[in-house]
């Protein structure tokens with residue numbers, strides 16, 4: 001294994017903490033969305049002009065929930081990779097991602113080369 005066992009355990013622990021934190025945050029936001037839906041949705045639907053003027057609170061919260069869910073799934077995938085013993089290797093090219101990068105971004109699934117490539121293609 002390319003990763004030091006104690007380092008891997010440290011990373012696993014921080015991923016688990018991140019997982020718990022994200023789950024709690026998502027749960028809280030989802031509840032806010034539900035509460036907002038109960039009180040506002042009926043009013044809003046009678047005023048299409050106001051809906052068009054911008055995001056309502058519940059829409060903004062939903063967007064945040066989506067972003068957090070995305071993060072959570074990356075954290076969960078990283079934890080699965082630790083279990084499977086494939087953690088630390090690039091999903092695209094199979095190269096070792098590198099301890100420094102993994103410590104900075106524990107849920108990283110791509111090496112820096114592939115990540116850079118992916119980001120540059122996404123912008124075009």
Ligand SMILES: [Zn+2]
Nearest residue numbers: 090093111114
């Ligand atoms: Zn790669």
